[in-house]
Amino acid sequence: MTTPLVLTVNGQAVSVEVHPRTLxxxxxxxxxxxxxxxxxxxxxxxxxxxxxLDGRAVKSCTVLALQAxxxxxxTIEGIATAGGELHPMQAAFKEYHALQCGFCTPGMVxxxxxxLKHNANPSEADVRQGLxxxxxxxxxxxxxxxxxxxxxxxxxx
Amino acid sequence: xxxxDYVRPQTLKEAAAALRKSDQARFLAGGQSLVQALRLxxxxxxxxxxxxxxxxxxxxxxxxxxxxxxxxxxxxxxxxAKEVQRAIPALARVAAGIGDRQVRNQGxxxxxxxxxxxxxxxxxxxxxxxxxIVTSKREIPADKFFLGxxxxxxxxxxxxxxxxxxxxxxxxxxxxxxxxxxxxxVGVFVCDTTSGVRVAVTGAGPCAFRxxxxxxxxxxxxxxxxxxxxxxPAEGLNSDIHAAADYxxxxxxxxxxxxxxxxxxx
Ligand SMILES: Cc1cc2nc3c(=O)[nH]c(=O)nc-3n(C[C@H](O)[C@H](O)[C@H](O)COP(=O)(O)OP(=O)(O)OC[C@H]3O[C@@H](n4cnc5c(N)ncnc54)[C@H](O)[C@@H]3O)c2cc1C
Ligand code: FES
Ligand code: FES
Numbered sequence: 503m504t505t506p507l508v509l510t511v512n513g514q515a516v517s518v519e520v521h522p523r524t525l526x527x528x529x530x531x532x533x534x535x536x537x538x539x540x541x542x543x544x545x546x547x548x549x550x551x552x553x554x555l556d557g558r559a560v561k562s563c564t565v566l567a568l569q570a571x572x573x574x575x576x577t578i579e580g581i582a583t584a585g586g587e588l589h590p591m592q593a594a595f596k597e598y599h600a601l602q603c604g605f606c607t608p609g610m611v612x613x614x615x616x617x618l619k620h621n622a623n624p625s626e627a628d629v630r631q632g633l634x635x636x637x638x639x640x641x642x643x644x645x646x647x648x649x650x651x652x653x654x655x656x657x658x659x
Numbered sequence: 660x661x662x663x664d665y666v667r668p669q670t671l672k673e674a675a676a677a678l679r680k681s682d683q684a685r686f687l688a689g690g691q692s693l694v695q696a697l698r699l700x701x702x703x704x705x706x707x708x709x710x711x712x713x714x715x716x717x718x719x720x721x722x723x724x725x726x727x728x729x730x731x732x733x734x735x736x737x738x739x740a741k742e743v744q745r746a747i748p749a750l751a752r753v754a755a756g757i758g759d760r761q762v763r764n765q766g767x768x769x770x771x772x773x774x775x776x777x778x779x780x781x782x783x784x785x786x787x788x789x790x791x792i793v794t795s796k797r798e799i800p801a802d803k804f805f806l807g808x809x810x811x812x813x814x815x816x817x818x819x820x821x822x823x824x825x826x827x828x829x830x831x832x833x834x835x836x837x838x839x840x841x842x843x844x845v846g847v848f849v850c851d852t853t854s855g856v857r858v859a860v861t862g863a864g865p866c867a868f869r870x871x872x873x874x875x876x877x878x879x880x881x882x883x884x885x886x887x888x889x890x891x892p893a894e895g896l897n898s899d900i901h902a903a904a905d906y907x908x909x910x911x912x913x914x915x916x917x918x919x920x921x922x923x924x925x
Binding site: 503505521522523525542545546547552555558559560561564565566568569571613616620623632634635636 | 665687791
């Protein structure tokens with residue numbers, strides 16, 4: 503049996519019928535074709551599937567689609583401006599070579615934005631600790647940390 | 660994941676009505692433990708009752724030296740709440756140290772307690788502070804709540820509504836964090852009150868437990884040195900690929916000392 507689900511994704515109203523066991527990440531990737539949100543571990547460990555749910559970073563492989571009922575979801579596709587201009591966080595990831603294969607990047611960007619929301623002026627240690635819900639198998643993290651610190655500076659009013 | 664039905668009641672009454680339709684139903688809070696359990700087919704409920712929309716389960720209040728936290732309050736909100744930081748800073752710190760930011764943004768106090776993972780952080784704080792778990796049916800003192808491995812005093816269909824934490828004189832928590840899972844290999848919560856000291860341990864046994872020997876000594880001298888020589892017998896403590904029982908016994912003493920130091924600083 504399916505259940506009606508109404509929510510907002512990247513500013514657009516979405517109205518679908520889902521099976522209750524549908525995961526949020528499956529709704530985003532398979533139904534809405536927003537494949538920027540990745541599935542790494544599929545067990546809640548790696549953070550590749552991180553999206554914003556009502557403004558908070560969550561792992562969409564560990565949230566049911568129905569838990570987003572009447573909520574606002576923002577995926578990596580909704581981070582840049584409509585005109586395609588990169589968000590300062592994305593621009594910093596590019597500038598500082600904070601990615602190699604790019605698999606972890608969408609989740610890293612969403613988590614880094616969550617971190618800055620609570621701490622606009624983080625230390626290097628704050629960034630390293632604050633991103634511990636996101637794993638990267640390529641970069642060794644150094645450039646990710648540099649990018650987040652640079653984005654923090656760029657985003658401070 | 661097996662198929663299940665899903666409802667989102669607005670009130671405790673509606674939740675009770677949903678329960679009457681299916682005695683095998685499970686509650687859904689943040690889903691940070693349950694969704695993975697469903698996916699691994701460790702749980703197979705025919706119906707999930709999502710508690711998110713029930714107002715009675717939300718909110719933080721402080722009155723008469725008691726901090727009341729609704730069961731559906733997320734870890735991140737407890738960590739960030741000014742009133743918790745002011746009244747029981749150690750409790751805010753426990754919440755801030757759970758998992759990672761995504762888990763804290765979604766996981767809840769009630770879910771953590773009902774789940775009663777042997778390595779979860781909140782059980783140590785709830786037991787250490789001598790809190791009261793208020794459910795849809797009754798009030799359960801922390802000392803009677805944790806019964807065993809993933810086992811609590813909750814009866815089928817009983818909903819945790821809120822937890823009442825009495826404000827201590829001072830309290831501290833120290834956790835040896837498993838670097839991959841972030842759960843406590845061992846965590847110790849120490850709490851000093853007008854009626855005595857409480858020491859509660861998580862991660863070392865099947866469920867959170869108190870160490871009365873340390874409590875007695877700390878009541879006389881609230882210093883890390885006072886409990887230096889008190890080491891639990893390894894027998895009966897958890898032993899797994901992460902740590903052997905004797906190492907956990909050692910960690911209980913070290914974490915308890917650090918918790919006393921942290922409490923003394925506040
Ligand atoms: C990657 C990762 C790391 C984590 N690290 C830590 C950590 O370091 N420390 C730690 O303590 N925890 C950790 N957790 C667990 C996390 O804190 C969970 O959020 C918590 O254990 C369960 O809370 P929930 O709200 O997600 O509950 P759910 O998963 O929704 O529910 C858990 C159980 O509780 C029941 N339940 C939920 N709410 C109620 C209620 N109000 N009344 C009665 N029953 C209820 C449900 O039916 C279910 O059986 C981690 C989890 C993940 C995925
Ligand atoms: S895919 Fe969700 S945490 Fe790894
Ligand atoms: S860039 Fe490849 S996983 Fe991070």
